[in-house]
Amino acid sequence: MSGFIETICIIPFENIKITMIQNMSLYNEITKVKEIGSNVDVTGYSIPGKHHKPPQNIFNKQYISPHAYFTSEVLASFRGVNPSKFSSTHLVKHTKMDALKHKYNKNPSLTFWGTVREIYSIKGPKGFMYGSLITIVRQTMISSIWLSSYNTTKQVFLPHHKSGEGWFSEQYTLYQYLGLQLVAAAVVIVTTQPIDVVKSYMQSKNSHTAYKDSLSTAYKIVLEHGFSGLYKGYFPRGIKVAVAGSISASFYAYFEQLISTASSKTVFSND
Incomplete structure (x- = not known):
């Protein structure tokens, strides 16, 4: 919500x-x-x-x-x-x-x-409010795909991870951490970049007169620029997704550790 x-x-x-x-x-x-x-x-x-x-x-x-x-x-x-x-x-x-x-x-x-x-x-x-629906779809896909790819990649790095343990509070080597972020960002870009490009057209200055819906807009992009046109700007956006993902993971790890510490404390304990 x-x-x-x-x-x-x-x-x-x-x-x-x-x-x-x-x-x-x-x-x-x-x-x-x-x-x-x-x-x-x-x-x-x-x-x-x-x-x-x-x-x-x-x-x-x-x-x-x-x-x-x-x-x-x-x-x-x-x-x-x-x-x-x-x-x-x-x-x-x-x-x-x-x-x-x-x-x-x-x-x-x-x-x-x-x-x-x-x-x-x-x-x-x-x-x-132009492009509202496609923006909602993009954001939903980014969140679900990033979390799924992050967890899947982490399972590869930590095959003996127990289900009851936190997913974000583990200690990684630098290469493992970079690998997690890069793989998650790459999967997000491959799956959502076309949606982001179409969204940009739908929210452009002439969107209300030149572009009527997402499907016809995607069709125009492919006709004018080929399928590669759906992946324009993938590199800078990939960096943005990786950075945003690492920040999110850091916050998750912090709050996960905070909740874990709080739950281990006994209220009104004599100790």
């Missing part, structure tokens, strides 16, 4: 974290474009000469940053919908939401509270 409540509490911060990362990436891209003296709008809001050429997919004309909010025209191109050749492209009007997206694309928020206001302005309160 506590794990479920913890997961619910971290979902808004996961959305804020991903938006802040994308904002920093977009800011760096915009800065780089200005430094080289280019007039390319990486957000796709204004494309030079687009009203004087036959309609075509914006993504075929130039680079559009995946870290920018997609306006209605960019979103149509992302979905593969091109304007009719009989339509007058110069009559396309940007909506109020497009103007708001352009505002934050031009000046992405780089602070925590600025990002909170940005998400609320663009997506409303529900913008903080």
Whole structure:
């Protein structure tokens, strides 16, 4: 129950974290474009000469940053919908939401509270809860898989361990301890990294318009990047899981030893 409540509490911060990362990436891209003296709008809001050429997919004309909010025209191109050749492209009007997206694309928020206001302005309160289900699934799998792999690996290191003894309070050599953490982290990454990648897409800035559900998002990732795309960022996340796991194991060992010591004491003893 506590794990479920913890997961619910971290979902808004996961959305804020991903938006802040994308904002920093977009800011760096915009800065780089200005430094080289280019007039390319990486957000796709204004494309030079687009009203004087036959309609075509914006993504075929130039680079559009995946870290920018997609306006209605960019979103149509992302979905593969091109304007009719009989339509007058110069009559396309940007909506109020497009103007708001352009505002934050031009000046992405780089602070925590600025990002909170940005998400609320663009997506409303529900913008903080995107990817809730897949986050709950990920957290549940991380906890269960890490504990299972940790216990299984420990059984290999300590085959004569008795069931009544504590699992986290044993004394290990340095190599055994590192082995426990690395094996547990590796198993967690192999099984949950695809879920984490899909979760990141589901909580990205364009998630509410470009990505509808987990399965279709995973399918798009595989089509665009291959199956290896589901394991992007596995190494730094593996380090994070290993460090977090070692901290958790240390706390478990401490409280396990504390409870064991307390239970061995006799209340009101004459000794």
